[in-house]
Amino acid sequence: MAYRTHLMVCTGTACVSCGSFKIKELLEEEIKKQGLDDEILVVGTGCQGFCAQGPIVVVQPDDIFYQLLSPEDIPYLVEEHFLKGRPVKKMMYTPPGEKTHIPTVNEIGFFNKQRLIALRNKGLIDAEKIDDYIGRDGYNALIKILTAMTPEDIINEIQKSGLRGRGGGGFPTGIKWEICKKSEEFPKYIICNADEGDPGAYMDRSIVESDPHAVIEGMLIGARAIGAEQGYVYIRTEYPLAISRLEIAIEQAREYGLLGEDILGKGFNFDLEIKQGAGAFVCGEETSLIHSIEGISPEPSQRPPFPAESGLWGQPTNINNVETWANVPRIILRGADWFSSIGTEKSKGTKVFSLVGKINNTGLVEVPMGITLREIIYDIGGGVPNGKKFKGVQIGGPSGGVVPASLIDLPVDYEKLTEVGSMMGSGGMVVVDEDTCMVDLSRYFLEFTSDESCGKCTSCREGSSAMLEVLTRITEGHGKEGDIEFLEELGYAIKDASQCGLGQTLPNPVLSTIKNFRHEYEAHIKDKKCPAHVCKALIDFHIDADKCVGCTVCAIKCPVKAISGNRKEVHIIDQSECIKCGICKTVCKFDAVTVE
Amino acid sequence: MPKLNIQDLEEIRKKVRKAALLREGISNAKITVHMGTCGIAAGARTIMNTLIKIVEESGRDDVIVTTSGCAGFCSREPMATIELKGETPVKYSDLTKEKIIKIFEEHVLNGKIVEEYALALGSEREP
């Protein structure tokens, strides 16, 4: 059956939670009702990246982008657009602060500055149909390596491409494969790391949900190169949709004989198994992950030996991140020269980032290495909402650091981010504005990492609690002279003495904010003030007598009845009662409540 | 489903290629059927159904059929616009099933405008 129009309904996790399955069902119903069901096909896709606007439907081939759809919209949409050919403007995207809507995906800034390699199939295929993947060049790279390339050729190509691990470390993928290939021990294993423990990050989930076969094909190529016949995908239990799509994909690949024995009749054997992870952050560390697959307590172990020499069950093991794997088929198919033409001198290709925090367009973006932060935050992200001032961006999750606003023109790649005290990490970007307190933000990340420390090394276990204690004390208004120096000293000591990446990086958010926002720490400690007005112990609410008109609203809304005053008279806050909830400030229409 | 060899895989790819191209918006010819109220009343749906059928029969996977609203010329409905890649769009009016088949064969497949049915060359733009 040939359809004239395909409706690409996002059924990624975020959109599903806003009801996109219902939208899909209603679309199918209404289309049938209008007798259009043999002209128009409704397709469920993985995450299309613009999650804040969900539920999302993209109309192809016209490229029209509908967003924030509700079930009531659907009958009208189907009749107007699909029966009568009149696209419905009010369901299109309008950038914040602007008045005119933008009809097509291609014209929306969030999309058109992106460059897709790992996410090239997002929104274009039904992740549960292997034929959709095949129609977009899928498994072509597999044919190429089985018919025209030796394992050495594959490794050369990956090395030449400059691909580096997308899971955080940025280690050159080709070199890692080569080490594992060189080992004479058999069997060998390969692993896909889909543990994705950074709070707020979801690029790996999204790749698996929207294009699971890209990961499978990447692993097939890696297995062929190093000589492995068994692979594992380690994925967290909290990702049920991704797990189910991956299960379906593996099943379909087996049916087609793309996994299993004698693949494509070329005498190559490889099969894949899913292992569900317990979810602790440290499980994403490679040695810990391997222990978890082996069924023993997931604690990191000393490296060397590296997994490439002695990994799963003591055998040579190659482990790569989801996004790393998803890049592999494209590199093979389009060539190392193509891939290495994108990016900077030492960082090639693209990187997927999850853009969250104080930013207008939250979502998932894939951009070429070397793009500036300004382009990501303003052109793609649409800037900071409500006219607030951009203050910085925390990159790399709890192991990363904050890049301050003054470095907005920094080109984003592995080296540049490390130089300024941050890191690529797995690609979490949290944008912060003037209302974010940097001391409080570091405290938040440290609370997370100290909680996730496996406790094996004293430096990491005790050091992180000691740092957390000092940070908490500072935010509670009891900071002392010398605290900053203590945090710095302890931070560097923890980095040096800890065994795995968790301990080695956990001081980063604190160290980078001390470096770039030292005055904020000083204000907390010396002046007992929180410049961003976040730390409750350091702020007071007052009513400005010149502005207050005595409307009584604040007095009525205050949850602890801390405000008194007669109608039409200036109101007063009783500081001993006030719990600093900020409600009075929000409800006062006359801007009379101030924070100090 | 039996295990595939390389040829089988290429066969599948050929079969699903059209859907993939359509989703990417890649085409060499775009046919727009005007679906205003009077267009539908005058039989635009028949034109649409016929087109979908003949495009499929032709085996061409680079032709897109789409719709637009009222063309503002009720008396000449049903109407369709044909736009070959890199060429000026041509509007055809007073269509019937037979006419659209002829237009498809001559204009879309062979690149010859069917002047006797053509209403106007070019599509009006906002000033």
Ligand SMILES: Cc1cc2nc3c(=O)[nH]c(=O)nc-3n(C[C@H](O)[C@H](O)[C@H](O)COP(=O)(O)O)c2cc1C
């Ligand atoms: C505490 C900790 C957590 C990690 N979590 C992840 C993770 O969730 N996903 C991931 O791919 N790599 C994670 N890594 C990095 C892995 O150890 C490993 O370097 C990576 O999976 C290698 O793949 P790549 O070379 O393709 O990046 C983590 C490392 C540490 C120290």
Ligand code: SF4
């Ligand atoms: S650094 Fe921390 S998480 Fe890593 S092994 Fe040591 S105690 Fe465990």
Ligand code: SF4
């Ligand atoms: S809401 Fe504002 S204006 Fe009204 S009484 Fe309170 S402070 Fe005064």
Ligand code: SF4
């Ligand atoms: S901050 Fe909250 S508790 Fe304090 S006065 Fe205002 S409303 Fe009352």
Ligand code: FES
């Ligand atoms: S889940 Fe729909 S756009 Fe991300």
Ligand code: FES
């Ligand atoms: S409805 Fe057809 S020209 Fe107006």
